Amino acid sequence: MDIDLSQFYQVFFEESFEGLDTMEHELLHLEEDSDRENINTIFRAAHSIKGGSATFNFKEVAEFTHVMETLLDEMREGKRPVEKETVDLLLRSVDCLRGMLNRIQDGEEVGDSHIDLVNYFNELLSNGSSSGSDSPATEVDDSSADSEGEITRWSIHFEPEAYILETGNEPVRMFRELKGYGELTAKANLDKVPDFDELKPESCFMSWDLELDGEVDEDAIKETFEWVEDDCKLEIKPLSSAGGKAKAAKVVSANADETTEENEEEEVQTSNVKNMVPVASEKPAAKAAQKPASTASIRVGIDKVDTLIDLVGELVITQSMLSEVGENFDISKLNLLLSGLGELEQKTRELQESVMRIRMLPIGFVFNRLPRMVRDLSTQLSKKVNLEIKGESTELDKTVMEQIGDPLTHLVRNALDHGIESVDRRIEAGKSETGTLILNAFHQGGNIVIEISDDGAGINPDIIYRKAVEKGLIPDGIEMPREQILSLIMEPGFSTAEVVSDVSGRGVGMDVVKRNINNLGGNVEISSELGKGTTFTIRLPLTLAILDGQLIKVGDETFVLPLVSIIESVPLSMAETSRIAGDMPVYKLHEDYIPIIDLQEEFEIRKNLGASNDGLLAIVEGENRKIALRIDELLGQQQVVIKSLESHYKSIQGVSGATILGDGRVSLILDIVGLSKRASDRTHKKLVA
C-alpha cells in the first residue's frame, strides 16, 4: 500500500471549509445564545481542522487553529466570557483560515496574514483569567515556574483500535512526544499480533504499557493522545511523586534535544504545535502545486444510495425477465414483452430521478453564508436587521446552487443597502426600528422558488420610470405596467442609488443578477409596495442536467429546443413576414416585429430536396427577446440529457450543448439568446457595410 497523502487533500479541504461554515454559523448565534453546546460545536470544528492540517503538515493552519482552540477552551470552561469582541476575533479568524486554506489549495504560499491575529490571540490569552491554559508561547516558562513538586511517574496503558495506523496516527510519534516530557519506557504487548499469514499489515494489533518518569501533568499526556482519544483505550495512572529542581532542568533539556532530533528527521508532526514561530511552508505548497486538478465531490445521504441500489437491482430483474421472453419468443408472449418493456421504462425513469436526486443539495448551503454578511453589513450601515430563513432544506441541483450564490448575495446586500431604512427613518415611518429580511425557498412544479423579501421602503416606480427615461432606456411618455417598470432596475447600467456606496449601487449588479439567473434557465420577478417593502422572486429549474426538449427538424438534421422557450409555432404559409433594414426578414407577432432566423442558412445545412417549400416558424423567447426560427418540421417532445459541447468540442454561439437521441444520433441543443445575438450581430454588420 502506497500512501500518497495528497490524495486526501481534497477531502480535507472540503471538510475544513464545511467546518469553517459551521464555526461561522455557530459564532453568529453565540452572542444571543452562548450555550455550552454551541461553543463545543465550534471547538470541535476547530479541532478537526487542526488535526487534519497537522496530519498534512500545513503547519501554519495547525498553529493558528491551536491558539483559537485554546481561547475556545477557556470559553467552554467558563473561564472567559462570551463577548462581542471575542466573537468578532473568532469570526475574523474564520475568514483568515478560509483564506489560508484557499491559498494552500491553490498551491500558493500561506503568507503571513494570520500572524497579527495569532499575536492578538496570544496577547488576549496571556491577559486572560485562565492560568491553566496551555498557551503555547509560554509553555516552557510555565514548566520551569511550576517545577516544584510536580514530578510524577505515570503508567499509561495504550490500546489503539486496529485501524489507527490507517488514519495516519502513529504511536512512534506519540511516544516520541511523551519522551519530550521525561524518561519513557515502553513495553509492547504483541500477544494479539496474528500469525504472519493472517496479518493485515496496515492494521495495528499491538498495545503498549508505558512508564513515563517526568514533570508532566495528566492533561499534557492526554493531549499527546488527543487525536486518537476516540480510537483507543487509554488509561493514565500516577505511580508516584517525586520532587526537585534538578529533574525539572533535565526535562527541559530533554525536550530541547528531542525537538532538534525531530527537526532533523523531518517526521510529519501531528501535534507538535508548540513552536509558534511561523515557518515558511515550502513542503505543503510544493505538494499542493503537484496535486492533480481537484475534482469536486458531494456528500450523498446513504438513503439516496440505497434507493439507487434497490432500483438497479429491480432493473436487473426486469432485464433478465425480458431476456428470457426474448429467447424463445413467439407471439403468445407479446403481452409479457410489452409489460416488461413498460416496467423497464418506469424503472429507468425512477433510476434517472434517483440519480438526479444525488446531485441535489439543500439550499441551506447557500443561505448559511448570508447571516454573517447580514450581521457585518447591518453594523457597517448602522441598521438593525433581523434575518429570517425559511425552507433551507429545500433541495436543488449542485450546479444551480453554486451559481445562485452570488446573485443571491447581491440581492440580500441590495435589500440591506437600499431596501431596509435606517433606524431613524423607520421610526419616522412608524415602523419598528429593526427591519426584517426574509429568505424563503420552496418547490413549485418543476422549479425551485427563492424569495427575498424586506419590509423596507419599497421601490418607487415613478423614480424608476424617470431614471429610465433619463438614461434613454425607454421613450418618454410610454405606458408601462408597474411590474415592467420595476424590472427596469435590472437593465444594464441602471442604478438609482443617490450615493454610490461600497455595498451596492455601483450601477452594475442587478443586471448581472438577472443575466446569471437567466443563464441558469430561471427568471426574477420584482414586486414592491411603497413604504411596505420589496420581494424578489427567483424561479429556477431544479436541475441543469436534464432538459425538457422539443425536437425539430431542419433539412436532415434534428435539433433540440428547450420546451420552456417555445411560445407558439405557425405554418410559414400563414405567417405574415416582411423585410426591414439590413434585409432582415421579420415576422409580425401581435404588434411586434421579431427577426426570423432560417436555421438552414444559419447552420449551412443542405436543403432537403424532397421537402416541400413550406415550413414552420417556431416563435421562441430567451431573456425577454423573441425570435422566430424557420424550421422544416416539429418532431416529438422528450427529456434530453445535456452534454457539454465545450468540454468535448468547443463553445459555439447559438448552441448550448448536445445530447444523444434515442437512435444514437447526436443532436445540438439550441441556445435562443445566442442565436438572437448572432442574428443581430449579422444584421448590424450588414448595415455597417
Place this chain on the structure above:
Amino acid sequence: MSKKTTVSLGNALDIASVSELKKRFENALTKDLPVTLSANKVEKADTAGLQLAYAFVKKVEANGHDINWQSPSDVLVQTSEILGMQEHLNLS
C-alpha cells in the same frame, strides 16, 4: 545445510511499504531457509513496519529456522526501542 536467504528491507519499513514487503517476506518463506534481514538502508520505520517484521520473525522461527539482522540502521533500532520492541525483534 548452510544455505540461507537474504531479504533486503530497502529504505523504508513503514506503512507505505508493508504490503509490498509482505509479498517479499512470503517469497522468502517459500524457500524454507534461514533468513537474514538486510536493514542497513532503512531510513523510515514505523509501527506497521515493525509489527510486520515481528510477525515474520516469529514465522521463520516457527518454521524452525534462524533469522538475524544484518547491520540494522540507527533509525530501525531507535524506532524499535521507542515502541518497546527491541527484544521481541532481537534488535537489542
